Amino acid sequence: MSVSAAASIWDRERVWVTAGAIALIFLGAIEALAVTTVMPVVSAALDGQALYAVAFAGTLATSVIGMVACGAWSDARGPRGALYAAVSLFIAGLVVSGFAFTMEQFLIGRLVQGLGAGGQTVALYVVVARLYPPHLHGRIFAAFAAAWVVPAMIGPFLAGAVAEFLDWRWAFLGVAVLTAIAFLMIAVRLRALDLGGGDSAGIAGLSRRLLLAVVVAIAAVAVGLSADAPPALGWPLALIALVVIGFALVPLLPKGTLWAARGLPSVVLVRGLVAGAFFAAEAYIPYLLMADFGFTPTWAGIALMLAAFAWAGGSALQGRYGEKLGNRRIALISLALILFALLSVVVTALTGASPGIVVIGWGFAGGGMGLLYPRLTVLTLAYSTPGNAGFNSSALSISDATGSAVAVALAGLGVATLGGGANAFPLVFAFAIAVMLLAVLPGLRLGHGAEPG
Template sequence: MTGATTAASIWDRERIWVTAGAVALIFLAAIEALAVTTVMPIVSDALDGQSLYAVAFAGTLATSVIGMVAAGAWSDARGPRGALYVAVTLFIIGLLLSGFAVTMHQFLIGRLVQGLGTGGQTVALYVVVARLYPSQLHGKVFAAFAAAWVVPSMVGPFLAGAVAEYLDWRWAFLGVAVLTAVAFLTIAVRLRGVDLGHGEPQDRRALVVRLLLAVVVAVLAVVVGFTAEMEPTIRWPVALGAVLAIGVALLPLLPKGTLRAASGLPSVVLMRGVIAGAFFASEAYVPYLLMERFGFTATWAGVGLMLAALAWAGASDLQGRFGDRLGNRRIVLISVTLVLLALLGVLASALFGAPPVFVIVGWGLAGGGMGLLYPRLTVLTLAYSDETNQGFNSSALSISDSTGSAVAIALAGLGVAALGGGVTAFGAVFVVAIVLALISLVPGLRLGHGAEPAAR
């Protein structure tokens, strides 16, 4: 099935059900991610958890690191099937716990469990792609994954806001849980007869060490988020100490040379984390900004995110078609420029009251930049991998993504709390994001090509 043929397609008879199943999971994960971003201001008010607003995002991303390491090791040792099944089950359980929560802390427990499933699912799907699809189809597969965000991006934020406003915010979680369960049953049947490989023997001691380090990273990232509830005199020392410890704990979980931006795969992995931190720390506060400064309802704040999601999907499709021609350096420069322009527009609205169109259109530019860059980094990761390390490298990419986002969001929440909240404090979030976007150029210009086709 992995042999390259001129007629190979991700929708041919050999792959259609695997492609459809994977796209369905991405679709539902997109619905949930967009829903959470839209309804979190309402959830934090309903459960009296404003000080833990950032933790609701950062905690899920933090525990996803554990899921990523476990799924990567499982996939390398025994194939990705079992890892995928367990991850989807945890995702559903987490949604149910959050949907039925009556306190903010109960809600956060659900989000932490959900993170375990989300992280494992991502890595397992990447390994499925690596095992079943020829390399020339990888760009198209990840473009299809991005396209799975199109319908959610058109209706997801608006629908989540409407559900929270006119029904109850809980259905934004419970509804996705039900749909995921239905899709999961279908996928389990379709994958049963597909050869996903059996993996290779692994060093168990090394795997245990990596898993323990992942737990340390997750716990420390959550600690950073909870510093917003600590006394002002100890908030920043504890947060910065935790961030430094995270950096140390991450070293064995990432390719050698990642934190010093060594060329090739280390820079691919590092850039994913830095640019993810810039984008997702900002996006967590975009709906909040629209509600606080401009009086948007939850429904219309959700609409404000639609353009970004649509632009992400459209740019990802362009990357799948023309990414090799553009080349990695050009893609990086275009993407980072779009993100920076977006952040400047949102910052202008936060600090100087520029019209909300600056936020909505600006965030659309950010979505386009991320859509062009994200699938390219995934393609590069597979290009630098073989069957002995696909799980490790895929999990490293996702670990960097989630850890960078979790730490950036947690620090953003701490900054907002330290400045007393309000729209002025939001400006600090976007300033930090601008700095991170500029820093991402360092690894971004050292990506290399791996085994992918060079730019023509």
């Protein structure tokens, strides 16, 4: 494998893997945007409003199991088989959700989908670590994030239009069909490439890590289900589940993560905190626009488009200028942009000001996420060796998914406690601001790893 400076993510050796991986990321983006847009419609159609938050949190929670399994599998035997299994589960989950006739059936599909989505992300990261030289990592992850551009153009609008004029089920079944096509393309190409062997030591302790991942997933779902209990029971249940999650996460993350040790631990912690704040807020933005401002599902979907465009633009800037800006500066700029967005949204929810403030303000959040997310992934690989790239990549994704699942579930519990309605939305966005502020300290402790000079 050539590691010359002339190498490209689009050179002859890598072009089909790059195209296939971007296609999978693209379809994952379509699905993520579709779910955020159509969930108010799905929860109403299946009489599952009380489980609204669990539909998000459950998928994120089970993704932790897929991340641990595929991380260990990739380290021990290479990423090829792990990727195949993960994409298959992702497709199966979409099919189950698309054909669901009760909210419980829908949630089962979302849980299966989470297993695949989490494993797919880790396996793709390890493919990058094995197949692409370090100086191309920034560009390939920028390309992954830029794969959100077309979904930003058509995803939210299309999902809203499908839910409004056809049937919300096609938002899941259509993605399943397209993912199967992209999967076949990358599977054929990966068979002909040498991704390196595995180290059987990578399987050591897998049973324990899987058990811990299951505990994290169950506890995160329990936080979400607590919203369906009376507040006097729901909040103690959520608190106990959070303590369980904290203890179970420690062996799954780099040592020192929970107390923001310098370097990789802070990289992993920032990912979880930022993801939690962003996705807890975004899950309720379409809901806010429909409930308080009378938006249709189609127009609520369009409201997310600017943020997705900005995410792709921020990622492209990171890919081109990331080394010049430096990790600390990127972190501070990104956190400032997201905090500004959250403040604009909470002010709108409190005052009933123009919904245009929400749409434009949330675009700043997308730009901050696009700037920060690829840089955190580049740093994770910079701190990794071939023998632990799977563990470190899974740790980054575990932090991302767990932070998102817990934050969305706690937001749902807060909404349920207040009985829903207009009074609940400011609480959700204020909570997201508090979580984002916690990311400032580890954001200043990212370090550099073995980034190329």
